[in-house]
Amino acid sequence: xQRYFINENDINGENVVITGKDYHHIKNVMRxxxxxxxxxxxNKGIAYLASVEAFLEAEVCLKIVNRLEDKVELDVExxxxxGLVRREKAEEVIRRLSELGASYYLPVTMERSIIKVKxxxxxxxxxxxxxxxxxxxxxxxxxVMQISEIISFTELxxxxxxxxxxxxxxxEKGRDKDLSLMKxxxxxxxxxxxxxxxPEGGFSPREINLLTAAAFHLVGLGPRILRTETAPLxxxxxxxxxxxxxxxxxx
Amino acid sequence: xQRYFINENDINGENVVITGKDYHHIKNVMRxxxxxxxxxxxNKGIAYLASVEAFLEAEVCLKIVNRLEDKVELDVExxxxxGLVRREKAEEVIRRLSELGASYYLPVTMERSIIKVKxxxxxxxxxxxxxxxxxxxxxxxxxVMQISEIISFTELxxxxxxxxxxxxxxxEKGRDKDLSLMKxxxxxxxxxxxxxxxPEGGFSPREINLLTAAAFHLVGLGPRILRTETAPLxxxxxxxxxxxxxxxxxx
Numbered sequence: 001x002q003r004y005f006i007n008e009n010d011i012n013g014e015n016v017v018i019t020g021k022d023y024h025h026i027k028n029v030m031r032x033x034x035x036x037x038x039x040x041x042x043n044k045g046i047a048y049l050a051s052v053e054a055f056l057e058a059e060v061c062l063k064i065v066n067r068l069e070d071k072v073e074l075d076v077e078x079x080x081x082x083g084l085v086r087r088e089k090a091e092e093v094i095r096r097l098s099e100l101g102a103s104y105y106l107p108v109t110m111e112r113s114i115i116k117v118k119x120x121x122x123x124x125x126x127x128x129x130x131x132x133x134x135x136x137x138x139x140x141x142x143x144v145m146q147i148s149e150i151i152s153f154t155e156l157x158x159x160x161x162x163x164x165x166x167x168x169x170x171x172e173k174g175r176d177k178d179l180s181l182m183k184x185x186x187x188x189x190x191x192x193x194x195x196x197x198x199p200e201g202g203f204s205p206r207e208i209n210l211l212t213a214a215a216f217h218l219v220g221l222g223p224r225i226l227r228t229e230t231a232p233l234x235x236x237x238x239x240x241x242x243x244x245x246x247x248x249x250x251x
Numbered sequence: 252x253q254r255y256f257i258n259e260n261d262i263n264g265e266n267v268v269i270t271g272k273d274y275h276h277i278k279n280v281m282r283x284x285x286x287x288x289x290x291x292x293x294n295k296g297i298a299y300l301a302s303v304e305a306f307l308e309a310e311v312c313l314k315i316v317n318r319l320e321d322k323v324e325l326d327v328e329x330x331x332x333x334g335l336v337r338r339e340k341a342e343e344v345i346r347r348l349s350e351l352g353a354s355y356y357l358p359v360t361m362e363r364s365i366i367k368v369k370x371x372x373x374x375x376x377x378x379x380x381x382x383x384x385x386x387x388x389x390x391x392x393x394x395v396m397q398i399s400e401i402i403s404f405t406e407l408x409x410x411x412x413x414x415x416x417x418x419x420x421x422x423e424k425g426r427d428k429d430l431s432l433m434k435x436x437x438x439x440x441x442x443x444x445x446x447x448x449x450p451e452g453g454f455s456p457r458e459i460n461l462l463t464a465a466a467f468h469l470v471g472l473g474p475r476i477l478r479t480e481t482a483p484l485x486x487x488x489x490x491x492x493x494x495x496x497x498x499x500x501x502x
Contacts, residue, residue, distance in 0.1 A: 072474040099481050101473070139475040182496045222352070222491040223323040224390040230350050230484075237488035238496075240473040245433045245489075 002030060003039045003047075003137050005144055016040055016050055016062040023060050026052070037065065041142040045073050073143055077103040077192050078239055079163070080232050081156055083110040083199025084117070089229045094128050098135035098145045100236035105132070106148045108156050112201030117150055125149075153207060156196070157214050164190035168211050169197045169231045170218040181219040181235075185242045193239070197231045253281060254290045254298075254388050256395055267291055267301055267313040274311050277303070288316065292393040296324050324394055328443050329490055330355040330414070331483050332407055334450025335364040340480045345379050349386035349396045351487035356383070357399045359407050363452030368401055376400075404458060407447070408465050415441035419462050420448045420482045421469040432470040432486075436493045444490070448482045 004022045018026065018040075026032050032052050040062065041047045050062040080097055082090075084107050094105055105128075109117055125147060132145045151159075160166050165188055167181070196211065203211075212218065221234045255273045269277065269291075277283050283303050291313065292298045301313040331348055333341075335358050345356055356379075360368055376398060383396045402410075411417050416439055418432070447462065454462075463469065472485045 096481055096484070099475060099477055100485070101475055139477065141475055180496045182492065220496070222495045224350060224352055224392055226350055226390065230347055233347070233481075233484050234351070234488040234491070237485040238492040240485070241433065241489040241492060244473045245431045245471070 001037060001039050001049075002026075003041060003140070005133065005137070006040050006042055008042045008044055011042070011064070014064045015053075016048075016064060017059050018062065019059045023058060026060050027055055032060075038062065039068065040064075043143075045143040047142040072139075072141055074101045074103075074240065074243060076188070076190075076239070076243065078236065079104040079106060079192070079194045080235070081106040081108050081194060081196045082232060083108055083197065083203075083228065084113040084115045084150065085199055085228055086115060091128065091131055093229050093232050094131050094145070094147065095135045096233050097236055098132045098141070099139040100233065101139075101141070101240055102145050102232075102236055103143065104146050104148065106156070107150045108196075109150060109152050110199050111153075111204040111207060113199040114201070115199075153210070157210060160194060160214050160216065163192045163194040164188070165193045166214070166216040167193070167195045167235075168203075168208070168216045168218045169195060169221055169226075169235060170203070170208065171220065171225055172218075179217060179219070181221070181238060182242065184217060184219065185239065195232075195235050197235070198228060200228050252288060252290050253277075254292060254391065256384065256388070257291050257293055259293045259295055262293070262315070265315045266304075267299075267315060268310050269313065270310045274309060277311050278306055283311075289313070290319065291315075294394075296394040298393040323390075323392055325352045325354075325491065325494060327439070327441075327490070327494065328354040329487065330357060330443070330445045331486070332357040332359050332445060332447045333483060334359055334361040334448065334454075334479065335366045335368070335401065336450055336479055337366060342379065342382055344480050344483050345382050345396070345398065346386045347484050348487055349383045349392070350390040351484065352390075352392070352491055353396050353483075353487055354394065355397050355399065357407070358401045359447075360401060360403050361450050362404075362455040362458060364450040365452070366450075404461070408461060411445065411465050411467065414443045414445040415439070416444045417465070417467040418444065418446045418486075419454070419459070419467045419469045420446060420472055420477075420486060421454070421459065422471065422476055423469075430468060430470070432472070432489060433493065435468060435470065436490065446483075446486050448486070449479060451479050 010017055035051050037049060037051045039047055040050050047068040049065040049068055051065055053061040053063050080102050097105060128147050132147055136144045221231055226234060261268055286302050288300055288302045290298055291301050298319040300316040300319055302316055304312040304314050331353050348356060379398050383398055387395045472482055477485060
């Protein structure tokens, strides 16, 4: 069934009003008629089954049939902070991370990023947000991964205290099991996870020092060297595997 | 340090002879001189440090300095059998699976594959094998993921008994924890794992019936719908996470 992402404010009692591109999609692309059904997902991650009531001039009115209890979102919110990479790589990563259940994607300027940002450049990327929206719909998610504007490494360090667990994917830690990703995830009972992943050239020693000083945990992702576009997928797959496929009685 | 994949037969005592493209690479691209060092990895997954001894007309002679004990390969051999997908997708998957430590990639014709194979088509793909080799080198692996020629679904069923654990990634099983991927991996103590992943259109009901009848385990990869090119990466990440980042004392 077709899914549309709406704002909580678009709901009034049991009525939902959809305008803009999604209105056009329902009316002209899907050519829906009265009583046909869609799924609407709010920005809070709640999904409802809703049926078409009426088409007005530039909006379609839907009536909520019932709330869907399907749990498709992780219990934790995962933010991937990624050293700035080339456009095609970033888009590929955004598509996969959206499928794999990440909540936020923060592009970060790092010392070894090949891509540099000009001072006057628009740091907000509408195209990337659209890719995330489409991938979330296809993955049947009830939430769209949000993409922040490009931030600096200093800004990344500043926001770290907002997270319950701050990790750095660091290849030198590939074989250190004392404080492995698995140990940290198993012990985790809170809400917000931040994972930092370096750009093509990896982290600079200075960046690793700053992250360590800011109490980030350095974790390995196995003994092989993963590319900058593969590491985020490994992390999200591991988080889903541990938290969603793990037995409930596991400690 | 530069890595070259050699055949066990290229070693004679402590001497290694490299010819062909790799000879050209060492001599003309890297412009190496006597006593400079490289890493050679055999088809058995053993890595040696070796130093350049002499250049002959179309070969370079190396002397083994010592065997490297770095363990970069998984203890298990993972074969990913993947419903035939478009060329770009297949190449992307092959690149990532090589990084993530898979041993074999089997492209399989399935009912819902968009791509069809002509009877007279060359079923062996040299280009894909080259991609796997390059990705393995970059990941610092000591083994190259091997890509089989395209096989039929019937052939897939025939080879299944050669494996110790046969899995099917099946989205309908997303929330079934009774026989989860985690339970199966934790209990696994043998060598050979086969994981079957459907093409863009998924498996047909007939295929699922045949796989189930052949004693394959259907496992979910979380509650979201993953694309055919994302599911193999999830599986390999989960296997690495469970077997390489897990504590040794874990049961």
